[in-house]
Amino acid sequence: MTTVRTLISIATVRHWPLYQMDVKNAFLNNHLTAKVNMRPPAGLLHFSEQTAVTELGLHFFTFDSALFLRHTSTSFVALLLYVDDMIISGFDSSTISEVEQHLFCTFEMKDLGPLQYFLGIEAASSPKGYFLSQAKYANELNSIDVVPLDDPTVYRELVGCLVYLIVNRPDFAYAIHVS
Structure with a gap:
C-alpha cells in the first residue's frame, strides 16, 4: 500500500495522469473444470521471467515486485499491478498508450479510465490532487x-x-x- 500511495503522490505532484485497468478474470467467479497447478508441475525446470509486461521493457522495481517501471530519456511509465487490477501513470502519453494497447492485445482487459477505486481505496481527483478514502x-x-x-x-x-x-x-x- 505504501507503493500505491507513493505512486499517487508522485503523479499528483508531477501532474501525471493516473489510469486504471482491469484484467477480466472469469475464473475467479466460475467453477473450474480443469486442473489448476498451484505449484509448477513436476519436470518444469524453471519459470520464464519474460511476461507481457516485461516484453515492453518494463522492469520490476527492486523494492516492490508489483511495480513495473520503464524509463528512457524521453519517457517514464509506471505500472502498478495487483493480481488483476492495475494503475498506469507517467509523463509520456504515447508510451502509456503503447503499454495499454499491448495489454489489450495480450489479455482481455477493461479500461476503467481515470483512477477512481483501487483495492478498496476510493481516489477522488481535484485540482489540488487526490483525496483517498x-x-x-x-x-x-x-x-x-x-x-x-x-x-x-x-x-x-x-x-x-x-x-x-x-x-x-x-x-x-x-x-x-x-x-
Missing part, C-alpha cells in the same frame, strides 16, 4: 452483524479487514490492534 470499504465492514463468531476464520478475516482499514486511517491503529 476507504469510506465504502469501512461501511461494508459495518454491515456485518454483531453476533458471536463460532468460526475463528471469520474473526481472523474481520481483523485483517480492520488492519487494512488503517491504510488511510492510521488514527484507528491503536483501537484496532488493542481490541
Whole structure:
C-alpha cells in the first residue's frame, strides 16, 4: 500500500495522469473444470521471467515486485499491478498508450479510465490532487452483524479487514490492534 500511495503522490505532484485497468478474470467467479497447478508441475525446470509486461521493457522495481517501471530519456511509465487490477501513470502519453494497447492485445482487459477505486481505496481527483478514502470499504465492514463468531476464520478475516482499514486511517491503529 505504501507503493500505491507513493505512486499517487508522485503523479499528483508531477501532474501525471493516473489510469486504471482491469484484467477480466472469469475464473475467479466460475467453477473450474480443469486442473489448476498451484505449484509448477513436476519436470518444469524453471519459470520464464519474460511476461507481457516485461516484453515492453518494463522492469520490476527492486523494492516492490508489483511495480513495473520503464524509463528512457524521453519517457517514464509506471505500472502498478495487483493480481488483476492495475494503475498506469507517467509523463509520456504515447508510451502509456503503447503499454495499454499491448495489454489489450495480450489479455482481455477493461479500461476503467481515470483512477477512481483501487483495492478498496476510493481516489477522488481535484485540482489540488487526490483525496483517498476507504469510506465504502469501512461501511461494508459495518454491515456485518454483531453476533458471536463460532468460526475463528471469520474473526481472523474481520481483523485483517480492520488492519487494512488503517491504510488511510492510521488514527484507528491503536483501537484496532488493542481490541
